[in-house]
Every structure is written in structure tokens, then in C-alpha cells.
Amino acid sequence: MSFPSLQEQLDVITANTVEIISPAELEQKIQHSLKTGAPLKVKLGADPSRPDLHLGHSVVLRKLREFQDLGHEAILIIGDFTAMIGDPSGKSKTRPQLTAEEARQNGASYFEQASKILDPHKTTICYNADWLGKMTFADVIRLSSHYTVARMLERDDFERRYRSSEPISIHEFLYPLAQAMDSVHLRNDVELGGTDQKFNLLVGRDLQREYGILPQVCITMPLLVGTAGEDKMSKSLGNAVCFNDLPSDMYGRVLSIPDNLIENWCRLLLPHNGEGRRAILEGWEEEPRSAKRRLAREIVTQYYSTTEAEAAEEHFDRLFVHKKAPTEIELTLFSEPELPLVDLLLALGAAASKNDARRMIQQNAVSIDEERILDIKAVITLSEEPKTLKAGKRKFFRIATAANS
């Protein structure tokens, strides 16, 4: 097993990072690895309470992949046990707790999605219930004696919640300790996380030291800004681009980011040696439009393929630039030959309620075969020949009667 040189490794590892605690220790660890030929154990904790991975997660996953490419060992910890606690990081509210079974299922899905970035054959997967679940209450008490309430309250989000009189449950204090135990158990050399995980990573470091293990190096990565350009990307804020989004959705969402985000996204989301990355970084200021289109294509290509990326672009142009109906729309069959438009919209899922459907009609949002319909009492006559129904800018349906003779 031969590793790249110390300097080469450091160049790759430090790129895009926010903080490395501490750089000197990192260097020592790499040198030690070079000397002994033993790869570094690099830990990334996965929270299976949110099994929908989005581009924000990919920043950290990509860093882990870089470690893999350098020849080190990537360990993905599925926090099935800690998910039953719920990570309080950055949250103003207690997270919902998962059952063991949900956590396992989500964990499997997490790994599957993460495999779009990681090399799945070189990734070690662990479930932390395997060791945390075996701890006795006495073990937990011993563990918690290593930390103090004051130190816990140092943490930003806890402090904020405490000051603004919001509830903090005792079990939330146990979360950082539990996930720090993972580091004790694994004896990993490096742990990765977003900047919001800094506290947790440091607890892992402290605890390893307490248990007489060489403390891990903590590497934090920037949090990706979401499509709206302000908050960090998060599923619940609706500004996320998910791994599992359809290519066309993914493309459109990327294209919707503000122009000033192009450079940042390009740096954090595209492979450091790719030509797409270079092209975008060079050209985005002169031609933001084409740079962003390129960025969107590159991203879709990562999760799907070049072909699908191109199809997504065509689809987008057709719908939003030329304002035409998409080429392929799913056909829905109805048994009744005549249906009130309101009921039709509800049945298709285009409207949340009949009132909602009426609203859309009144707001000029509904058309059938390019013809606007403004009458909320309109009754639509269906035939075996499909009609194209458009509700809003993005919802298209093809409707017809079921052919039963």
C-alpha cells in the first residue's frame, strides 16, 4: 500500500475545510501512517433521522471520499442508537426520536444514497447501537461523569435555548456523549463533520483522551447555503437539492440559486480536478447564465448521468424558457366521462382541497389543451383521446376515460 506524499495528502485534505483541530496532529498522524503503512481511520457520523441526503451532506461525504482516494479507511457510522436520542445540534426544538427499526431502515437508505459519492466497497459501515446498546445504566453514569453541565451549556444552541427559556431535555445532553463514545469505541484518527458538529466532534476528542486513546483530529467543513441563498441547506427549510430528486427537479433547483452562489457551490460540490469546475470558476462572472447551466448539468451528471443531465436541461428549456408542455406526461384514466373540474383537480392531487382547486381556477392557473378555464363550475368532458391539463406552472397531467367497451 503506497500513499501519496505528506504534502500531496495535506493539499487534498485541507482544501475547503473550515477548521482542523489540530493541523500539527494531522501532520503527525499522516506521517505515522506513511511510516507504518497503516491507513488513517476516518469517521463520519450519519444521522439516520434524516434519510434524505442533500447537497449539503455531499460536502462532507466528498471530503470522506477524498480520504478514501488517498488510501485511508472511511468509516460511516449509522447512528441508529443516537437517532433514538435525536441530535440537538442547531435545533431550537427537541428532535423527534426514532424507533430502533426506523433508524435501521433509514440507515440502510442513507448508505445507499451516500454510495453515490463514497466508494461503497471501501467503506466500513457500523451501527452504533452495536456498542451503545450494550452499555448498562452504570456505564452511562460513568460516562456522564466525564462531562459537566457547564461545559454542555457552553454549546451555542443549548445556551440559546436555555437563555430563551426553551425546554432542554436531559437526554439531549447525552447525545454528544453518546456519539463521542463512537470515537472511543472505534479509536479513529480523524472525524469529519459540518461546522455545526464542531462541539460534538470536540467531545469525541476529549473523551478519547479521557479513555487513554490518542485523540482524533477534528475537521469541519462549511455548511452549504441552500437554494434561497440565505440559510444553510436543510430539508425542512425547503431549500435543499436532494440526492433522490428527479434529474429535472435537481436541474431546476440548482438553476434557481442566486448568481453569487455559483462560485461557492462550484467549489464545494464539484470534484477538485474536474474540467467543469475550472470552466465555471473562470467564466461565471462574465456569463453567469451559462455557468449556472453548466453547474446544474455537472451536478445532475454526478447523481445520474450525462444523458439525463442533458435531458433535464432540455426539459427545463421546454417548460420554462419556451413555456411548453413536457414531452412525457403520465396519463391518468377516469371511469366517469364527465367530471367537475374542481373534483378533477382534487383527484389528480393538483389541489389540496376543493377550495384550493377553485382558487387556482380563479387565479388563472388552470388550462386544458392550452385553453384557460376560469369557470369554477366547469364540467370537463373526457374521451378516450387524452387531454392535457395544466395546473400552475409546473403541474401537468394527461387525462382520459378508461376505454371499456
Place this chain on the structure above:
RNA sequence: GGGUAGGUAGCGAAGUGGUUAAACGCAACAGACUGUAAAUCUGUCGACAUAUGUCUUCGGAGGUUCGAAUCCUCCCCUACCCA
């Protein structure tokens, strides 16, 4: 255990007996505009109906009243203070 302040629509937050389905902000949805699903502007935003009508909502359960989110009783939940 005692005291105090609270629990309002997806979220945040007004409202303390009747023109209150409930201000306002965010989110969401629609329209216009745009290279864009961004930004901006306009409108909508409980359900059912459409003749400005009916029904269900303000932690839960009862009660007072012609009439309650608003008053009373009990219960549940949260924060803070005192033990």
C-alpha cells in the same frame, strides 16, 4: 411541594365577551415579470357550498352567557423563581 408566566392556524406572533375564520411576519400556492423554479411586484392562503350561505377551529374536558379564543372549574404540558 409552593409561586409566577405561558400553551392561538405549517411555524412565529397579535387578540382578553359580540362587525374574529381570527391582525401581522415567515413558509406555501397562483399571476405578472425575468436567462431562471431566483429577486421583485400583485393576489390567495380552515372546510364545504357559491345566491356575500353552512360547518369545524384558538392545550383537553366540563360550565356560565342570547353570544367565549376571550369569564369560571378541573385536568394535561412548558419555562422561570423558591424549597
